[in-house]
Amino acid sequence: MNYRNVLLAGLLTVHMIPALAAGPTADALRWRHEAQRFQQGSGVQQDFRKAYQHFCKAALAGDAESAFNLGWLYLSGQGVTRHPGRARTWFEQARQLGNPHGERMAFRLRTVAGESDSGCRQPNPAILTAAAGFGPPRIIRPSNKQIESLVQQVAARYAIDPQLVLAVMQAESGFNPGALSPKNAQGLMQLIPATAERFGVKNAWDPAENIRGGAAYLHWLMRHFSGKVEWVLAAYNAGENSVERYKGIPPYAETQAYVKKILSHYGKLTHPVPPERPGKAL
Template sequence: MFKLSRLALPFPRPVAGACALLGLAVLVHQPARAQTEAMLTLESLPRPTMPRAESGPVVPSQVLRWRQEAEAAEHGENGLPRDPVLAAQLYCRAARFGDAVAQYNLAWMLTNARGIARDDAQAAYLFAAAAEQGLPQAQAMAARLGEPLGAPPPCLRPPDGEAPPLAAQAVAARKPAPAAKPLAPPPPPPNAPEPIVRFVNLEAPKFQLAPHLVLAVMATESNFDAQALSPKNAQGLMQLIPDTAARFNVKRPSDPVQNIRGGMAYLRWLMAYFEGDVALVLAAYNAGERAVDRYRGVPPYAETRHYVRKILSAMGGQVSHPFDASVTKPSPMLALLRPRAS
């Protein structure tokens, strides 16, 4: 969690003179290694060596552990010396996979030159990424620093060999494909209550959605618990956050009928926005369409990648879905993914 010093000051003060003095005071008390490497930038940070057992898809527990190890290295905890360079390396790795606290902590190091070179532009991206996930401290700093400019930092870009495997489906979905016989839809999840299945079968076509898609999302979001409430205040069967509920005119998110219809309205909008690309739609339902646009595909967040894989598997690997282009204009990002005409 955040240290007391950071909670006492809800956000750092990136004023040039003050930050220069703060950075100097910190460097005087850092270990020899940190002093010699204090001017490393994010681009020049060597990547920490990870255990061989951590090969394969990254899961949320790994990301949490990287962030906790980064905090220990930054503050000299658990019997270890302070090592801000290692902290920045591990924060970067956790930030790449969507850990909002790691994104905030690394941005804080950047704005205060804590063992790595100060870079307000890259910090702005990291604060913005954490703010999109609802972190109050990050929201305050993102508002203060303004809209990020330039290229995203490496800690918000998948490195070579770690690009989300599903992102390529966005490109594939843009290519014309020969007509194929539609596959039979998978059966409802075994624990889906019969009244919910009947309601979804009746209502989903009104929203131009396949019922098995809605049921797969619902199973993953709430496991069919109408009273489900997440730490981010996502509510009900379709786990609508307050902003989404208001956006799609859901007056009572606790009402199962309104909740399901609100979730289907959002899925219909996402289908039009991402032109029927199921992987992008699912990623946006989990992480928000802005995150998908920014990453130009499925974000590298461990939770989001697992979410998309799980639902696609439940749907039998379906990667495209019919959509109504009149619902909304398509994402401008899609034009960047379309192959250029030869």
Template sequence: MHAFVFRLLLTLLCALCGATASAQSTPAASTLAVALFAQARALENGEGVARDPLTAATLYCEAARQGNADAQYNLAWMYANGRGVARHDGVAAFFFKAAAEQGIAVAQRNLATLGDVAPEMPECMRAPEPEPVPPAPVVVEVMTPVDYSLIAPKKIYDLVHKLSPRFNIEPQLALAIIAAESNFDAAAVSPKNARGLMQLIPETSERFNVGNAFDPTQNIRGGLSYLRWLLSYFEGDVALVAAAYNAGEGTVDRYKGVPPYQETHNYVQRILRTFGAKQHPFEPKVTRPSPLLRR
């Protein structure tokens, strides 16, 4: 938002504090919308202030977003006539329609003059996206590596121990992921179409050249390739690697840590417990580190 507009909104909010305290029956948002409309109209027409139609349009839109019909009509008129803003019949139709629905008859007539124009909502009417919830720390009190030789089918256990060193992955981490993902079922398919032992979605299979995700050898190779990439991307942080394997590296980046999903928290705790360590060696040359690790 333009600095002037921000200061103006702040001034209006402060000025309204007393008014809303003495008029409990009037919602604060409605009162603010009226004040925004009055200031916008003054700026549009240069009444006591320098004429500034762009700022007027910004204030009109804020008042319109709070349901002020007069602001909706005036802004529609500005867009319909290209007064102070670029002409846009779709936006004009949007605001004329909104004003008409609140009982402004002339808005309905003006809407009819635009003809068969589809209303188009401008960006200023869209509610701002909520800030991502900061991730809660993942706390694991006891780490006890699992002896997968007692749990995993011998064929899969041996295959993991054969392939893991080629990708510089500790077999214990790969086995922990397989246990959590498929419980060693090579034919497993998730509701999201993740397949095989390491539950590779089609995009990951394609990314790491896996032709048949149900083939144990191909699946493990693809999963190990992905783990090697994630370990490099998150510089060996097992919690972040596990979170990314479960929810995607993009989600971890967006939340700047383990996402606030119960499923992902449980998954991360399980991997940390059964792998038995918070860090894993990584290869820096595989990829650049995640933005959340860059200093």
């Protein structure tokens, strides 16, 4: 593994510095509030430079929203000299701290090389590595035959029809193990980090782990929705909470098209409810 891949492997484990790992402190929230007052001129004279200084302190104390706001200040040039590279770095930090707006902006600026912010203490080196635009690590790219073999093994363990797993994979990534969506969904089964963590996937770029994570989620959904394939597919796309809220396929054009596309290949509306515990790994 070369030096770049070593850095990227470290990035994927996301070893945050202690101040960031703990999340925003009471001080961070107070600094963010002060920053917003100066940014908006709420009860004080509007001062973007002071807003920047307070956002800086809050971001370094682990506040994702403040990291995003620093990125926005650098992108818009408010209170600081416009600097897309620094904006990219702060958006990346916001993303890694769980801010969805940071995730979207980091993706939009993905072609911009990130740079450290000399006016504020430099973020975690792992964040700078991500913001440098290197993308995901070297991807293992098995053949379609190897992917099908992996699916057969994993699907048997989770008592999920392998044809359903393959149909979902086709819709999600087109069998591309290096697929990355604007929402940071990764790999063959397009696992977002929260879903990967939920089902014990440590490396979503590893095809075997990714397939296992996707199958584990389908197993959970199939039990949760009593084998209703349409509901399971809708939940895989839009989340189980959306399906529960609407008691069926949500009225989202993307989700409705997604379910229709998969069913056009799979064709089954019901699936046997799998046992609670998956079988042993093969």
